[in-house]
Amino acid sequence: MPLTQKNLLGMRGLSREGILAIFMAADENRRLLDTDHKKKDTLKGKTLLNVFYENSTRTRISFELAGKCLGATVVNMTAPSSSVQKGENLVDTAKNLDAMAADVMVIRHHSSGVPHILSRHLKAAVVNAGDGMHEHPTQALLDMYTILKEKGGFDGLRVAILGDIEHSRVARSNLLGLSTMGARVVIAAPATLLPRDIHKMGCEVTCDMKAAVREADVVMTLRIQHERQNVGLFPSVNEYAQQFGLGSELLSYAKPDALVMHPGPINRGVELMSEVADGVQSVILEQVTNGVAIRMGVLELLCGVR
Ligand code: CP
Numbered sequence: 677m678p679l680t681q682k683n684l685l686g687m688r689g690l691s692r693e694g695i696l697a698i699f700m701a702a703d704e705n706r707r708l709l710d711t712d713h714k715k716k717d718t719l720k721g722k723t724l725l726n727v728f729y730e731n732s733t734r735t736r737i738s739f740e741l742a743g744k745c746l747g748a749t750v751v752n753m754t755a756p757s758s759s760v761q762k763g764e765n766l767v768d769t770a771k772n773l774d775a776m777a778a779d780v781m782v783i784r785h786h787s788s789g790v791p792h793i794l795s796r797h798l799k800a801a802v803v804n805a806g807d808g809m810h811e812h813p814t815q816a817l818l819d820m821y822t823i824l825k826e827k828g829g830f831d832g833l834r835v836a837i838l839g840d841i842e843h844s845r846v847a848r849s850n851l852l853g854l855s856t857m858g859a860r861v862v863i864a865a866p867a868t869l870l871p872r873d874i875h876k877m878g879c880e881v882t883c884d885m886k887a888a889v890r891e892a893d894v895v896m897t898l899r900i901q902h903e904r905q906n907v908g909l910f911p912s913v914n915e916y917a918q919q920f921g922l923g924s925e926l927l928s929y930a931k932p933d934a935l936v937m938h939p940g941p942i943n944r945g946v947e948l949m950s951e952v953a954d955g956v957q958s959v960i961l962e963q964v965t966n967g968v969a970i971r972m973g974v975l976e977l978l979c980g981v982r
Contacts, residue, residue, distance in 0.1 A: 702969040705968075725751050726740060727781055728784045735815070778798075816850045818971075826935055838889070838920070897936075
């Protein structure tokens, strides 16, 4: 099944068929990752550039591994060690990288919309690896793939997304993707961390964490993004942890087999307590492994090798 688009800029506009095509590609790649020879050559001769203007561990390394496992030439650029520091502007930097015959450019930037803008200037396919507070499509895809593998489907599943929704590109991408696939999403946060129009995205919205978690099949917690907050949106980290953090008492309101998820990095003891992060219901590290398989699938589909 092909992906009928040049770029992956967001979950908005990605059809159910497109999502399923990525999951099918990820299935084969996940099996490869479980072997002793994690290598094939479907992207042999292709060049992948990872262009990161913002810090990353999981996304950057997993795209690098994905490209290498597929046989591509992979090069990483981080803004602090580049000529961005000499004043080169964003479009010039991207066009110069494009001129090196890149086939795919994976772009993370602190400003919403940057991958979309650059995609209009580049011959390479563009993958959004997280743009500001907007979208992080491959994170949503790996989250949804993990849910699919653990729960067998999405129809009627109740997914609670808790925490700093206002600043979360992960929440937006998951909400769009999970709704497309038929899950029921409930969003819960302190009022100051809820985007004003979030209910228009077709989800239930509450400030009551217990009500959100009650009978949930999946409980996804999100990191408090201190770096995107310039005013105090809650009284203190301790107070946030007590009232809104996911510990075993709050988790007991969910279904007994509910999955615990987090995109990482975790603020342990703030939005997620260690007893839950490391508990039997946690699939957080499974999300990370699936992230490599999903990104391999995305790269193959965008390069037209499936
Ligand atoms: N989940 C995620 O995007 O993590 P990184 O910031 O480490 O890439």
